[in-house]
Amino acid sequence: MNFEIFLERAKNCPKQRLAVASPEDESVLDAVLAAEREGLIEAILIGNEEIIRKMTHSEKIVNAQSTEEAAALAVGMIRAGEADILMKGLLDTRTLLRAVVNSETGIREQKLLSHITLFSLPDFPRLLAASDCAMVISPGIEEKRSIIENAALFMRRIGVRNPKIALISATEKTNPKLPSSVEASELTDHFRNEKDFMVALRDLTELNLKALDVVRSIIVRNVEKGLLPNYAKGLIDIKTQYNTIGVIGIYEAIKTFGYVKEDEFGNTFYTDEAFAFAKKLFSVIHTTKDHFALDKDYMINVEAIPGESAAAKMQAADEILYPETVVKDLPLYGNQFIPLGIKTTLHERIRIASAFDEYCNGGSILHVNIEAPFQNKEQAWNMLDYITDQGVTYFAFNTKIQACEYNHAFFGKKCPECGGPVATEYTRIVGFYTPIKTWSKKRKEEYELREWEDFSNEQEVRVG
Numbered sequence: 001m002n003f004e005i006f007l008e009r010a011k012n013c014p015k016q017r018l019a020v021a022s023p024e025d026e027s028v029l030d031a032v033l034a035a036e037r038e039g040l041i042e043a044i045l046i047g048n049e050e051i052i053r054k055m056t057h058s059e060k061i062v063n064a065q066s067t068e069e070a071a072a073l074a075v076g077m078i079r080a081g082e083a084d085i086l087m088k089g090l091l092d093t094r095t096l097l098r099a100v101v102n103s104e105t106g107i108r109e110q111k112l113l114s115h116i117t118l119f120s121l122p123d124f125p126r127l128l129a130a131s132d133c134a135m136v137i138s139p140g141i142e143e144k145r146s147i148i149e150n151a152a153l154f155m156r157r158i159g160v161r162n163p164k165i166a167l168i169s170a171t172e173k174t175n176p177k178l179p180s181s182v183e184a185s186e187l188t189d190h191f192r193n194e195k196d197f198m199v200a201l202r203d204l205t206e207l208n209l210k211a212l213d214v215v216r217s218i219i220v221r222n223v224e225k226g227l228l229p230n231y232a233k234g235l236i237d238i239k240t241q242y243n244t245i246g247v248i249g250i251y252e253a254i255k256t257f258g259y260v261k262e263d264e265f266g267n268t269f270y271t272d273e274a275f276a277f278a279k280k281l282f283s284v285i286h287t288t289k290d291h292f293a294l295d296k297d298y299m300i301n302v303e304a305i306p307g308e309s310a311a312a313k314m315q316a317a318d319e320i321l322y323p324e325t326v327v328k329d330l331p332l333y334g335n336q337f338i339p340l341g342i343k344t345t346l347h348e349r350i351r352i353a354s355a356f357d358e359y360c361n362g363g364s365i366l367h368v369n370i371e372a373p374f375q376n377k378e379q380a381w382n383m384l385d386y387i388t389d390q391g392v393t394y395f396a397f398n399t400k401i402q403a404c405e406y407n408h409a410f411f412g413k414k415c416p417e418c419g420g421p422v423a424t425e426y427t428r429i430v431g432f433y434t435p436i437k438t439w440s441k442k443r444k445e446e447y448e449l450r451e452w453e454d455f456s457n458e459q460e461v462r463v464g
């Protein structure tokens with residue numbers, strides 16, 4: 001495999017807009033114009049207009065007074081979606097990178113930026129990539145993990161579906177005197193475990209899809225036999241109904257890999273690795289279902305479900321099957337990205353929900369637990385505006401409702417209607433409020449651990 005293959009593949013891609021920062025250089029322009037002649041790109045040249053005009057007849061030129069400005073303009077175009085690819089011309093790497101990593105105007109997505117060199121060797125059948133050869137000077141194990149993640153993502157994006165990764169150290173065997181060999185061995189275990197997990201997830205998703213398919217064909221047959229009056233009378237149409245993959249225990253899965261951490265106040269948060277892992281996890285589920293759906297005449301979606309009974313049973317099963325690694329922070333597996341019984345901030349719940357709502361196209365719900373009712377409408381609207389502004393699609397304010405023995409609903413310790421004490425409390429686990437006394441034993445235990453936000457003493461709602 002050599003670089004020619006990129007040329008072939010690029011010809012099948014839509015034409016890309018290339019933003020070149022400081023192209024006032026013969027070899028840079030030669031490359032850009034060659035790609036343009038091949039019809040692969042549309043170049044936007046950003047730099048000293050006067051000089052560029054003398055060198056080329058290119059039409060799209062954006063004037064910049066300095067290399068700093070050229071870098072900022074080029075990065076700005078990528079950020080604004082006006083260009084697709086950023087190219088470095090005749091300017092310092094440092095200047096370009098400063099624009100890339102700018103926290104206000106830059107385009108950095110990952111925590112760590114790393115460098116990749118691609119090799120095509122005449123007598124070797126595959127492409128070789130080496131990383132990191134230029135940016136991360138003395139990486140620790142965390143940085144090495146990020147470098148590998150970045151490199152694997154890059155290779156997948158250029159069409160290598162299963163990149164093989166080798167860690168290079170001075171010896172092939174682990175030697176405690178050579179830290180890089182020890183880290184290489186740890187990293188190998190880590191990625192092997194993660195890969196095994198994703199493969200198992202794919203297989204189980206497939207099994208799930210097959211089981212759902214069977215259930216669906218039974219329903220379809222019963223509809224045809226006229227056994228289901230709602231369908232027979234036209235109240236429900238099976239064609240509009242999804243098969244749904246339910247998801248629970250995301251938090252526990254991520255925690256197994258050590259990506260969930262606690263801050264100095266004991267608040268749980270997702271690390272960057274947690275976000276990357278969860279995205280990978282959802283993408284495995286989605287890719288599997290999309291593939292499965294290809295020859296089906298119905299749609300499949302993914303939903304974060306409460307799985308009331310499954311959540312407890314699965315945890316009990318994992319305790320028997322995987323006693324060493326089971327995460328048992330709560331009496332049953334959670335359906336929230338950080339379960340309600342785990343101490344965290346509302347801000348963190350919102351941050352996570354906004355990142356993952358889109359993967360749950362069948363729905364998910366961020367529960368915002370509120371101890372006392374809102375003081376007034378304005379307070380509630382402020383809160384609602386804040387959460388939607390963060391990009392959360394599905395959420396619910398869960399207040400507690402107390403009830404006396406006659407089922408008068410109120411908030412407080414004494415019924416304002418009959419003066420009786422609190423007999424039960426209502427809140428929601430699913431789409432509606434139910435009395436806690438009717439909940440399962442495990443769910444009741446979990447309920448006791450929940451944290452509740454209290455806005456009753458605040459003038460306005462402030463979060464984050």
Ligand SMILES: [Zn+2]
Nearest residue numbers: 404408415418
């Ligand atoms: Zn009452």
